[in-house]
Amino acid sequence: MTLTDVPVAAPPLPQARGPLSAAVLAGLRGEGFALPPLTDADPYGDDLQLALYCCYELHYRGFAGVADEREWDPVVLTGRRELERAFLAALRRDVPAGHDVAAELDALLVEPVEPAGPSVHLQRHGDVEQFREYVAQRSLYHLKEADPQAFVIPRLSGPAKAGLVTVEHDEYGAGRAERMHEHLFARMMVALDLDPAYGRYLDATPAPALAEVTFMSLCGLHRALRGALVGQFAAVELTSSPGSRRLVEGMQRLGLSADASEFYAEHVEADAVHEQLVRRRVLAPLLAAEPALAADVVFGIRASELLAERFAGHLLESWRQGRSALRTPLHPRSAR
Amino acid sequence: MPAEPTRVLVTGEGPLLVSGPVEIELPDGGTVVSERAVTALCTCRRTRRPPFCDTSHRRRSKPQ
Incomplete structure (x- = not known):
């Protein structure tokens, strides 16, 4: 493609x-x-x-x-x-208030010995249809990956702004269109016999997946919520690397092509860097310049965790019951 | 000669952060290139994507 x-x-x-x-x-x-x-x-x-x-x-x-x-x-x-x-x-x-950003980050950086969640299910047991359902729903965000967070750029200043743009630049392929994460995601969709057209799976996508994206847009579009947007961004960048590795391993277990797994393989490595940059070059200077934003940074982290847990619960419960996690079934995968 | 020295940040708890696109020579004589603005190089030797960090240095907790 x-x-x-x-x-x-x-x-x-x-x-x-x-x-x-x-x-x-x-x-x-x-x-x-x-x-x-x-x-x-x-x-x-x-x-x-x-x-x-x-x-x-x-x-x-x-x-x-x-x-x-x-x-x-x-x-x-x-x-x-x-x-x-x-x-x-x-x-x-629904999100307990807090203001200790360092403690919040420490908690996010501890990997459970026995991790749970959709990436573990897809790594060990999931089938290709469940991968397709996962990717179809995630397409509502990943086909505009980094766009909601880009709205916050003009609301920041100084080192925090420069740091956030460094991470965003990488999300947008660091100047190479074919390495844009949204493009890698579209390639994965094609490899899974999904339609990469923007918004194609909106009707099929249930509320838990939509809510993760509306939260990003809400925080991105309101300057008053810039602290929460940075918290949301941090939560995703800090937690995605281990889950991405599990998804790569699941795709390899199912014999899916490198085109399919490249998106998550890229995120194993990229988000290991982004974690460091978000902590050292975004959050640290942001909180030094605007310490009053700490409570909203914590809110952004905890709200994204809450919404991610709701999405995870929806996926695992649907699959445990042997039904689709989508509102309308996907077209069958064409014979190859 | 580059105009400025290459900046390397030793994080202590995890990887080395190296600024700019880099070419890395491996022990077997091979090389890998990273075009990222910042590259995280594994120092804990637990990574499954050497020489790059994959966050395997993170502490692990038992389920609560």
Whole structure:
């Protein structure tokens, strides 16, 4: 696959999952935007998460048939604010507050002797279909990998900004388009007989996977949440290397090609470097310059851990019950 | 001659961090190139991707 093979067209609008997403989608189709009250909405549920996800997508690639200018439509932004408030309030309620960033990082850097989670399942027992389900859902983030975090760049200054850009530069292939992580991810999708078109699996992706991405967009798009964005970034960069190694080993166990495993192989090595850079060149100077951000850095770390655990729980429970972890099944893998 | 000396950070708990693209000579006479802005070289000898760090130096905890 070459870069020119990946379609750049905006994806179609998804199907609604309830009254909130129906209201947002109607609004984006130009049928009037009237968000119903959020009183009974599950802040982590499919309806609210899809509604919020669609509002945020206007800041990335947009949707086919929705004018680019709607990104700054005050009606959309007002509705988005309601959805964000509900999601953020739930996270603030469910994540214990703290301000000791060093202790938080130390805890993240200890590897359990008996690790658990989807990467362990996929390393040891998972089949190719479960790998495909995992990758299809993760595509909502990885086909725009590093983009939500790029929004924080102008909100930082000095050494922390330079450090964060060093890591982001590596995520974007360090100047080589074919090494961009989103491109390596698209190549893996093709190797797994998945469609690498941006947004292709939005309808299939359930709320737990969406919530991890909406959290990044929420923190990236609000300067007031810049500390939480850096915390989220740190949590991912510090924890992804061991899990990526397990995913590489799982793919090798299943005899999948190097094209399939290259994305995670790259992350074993890259995130070992990024961990060091995020701690030494992003967090340390950020907290020296703005010590008041410590509590939000901890919030960002803990909220991403909470959302990652919810996603992991959803995957493992679905697979344990022998069912798909997607909302709609994938097309079968073509014979090779 | 490079304009500035190459910067190497000895982390102590983990890898050496070397700035700039580097070519690394291995004990068997082979070489590997890393084009990253910063490369993390394993010093604990536990890595499964030598000569690069793969975070295997991390402490391990028993399940709680």
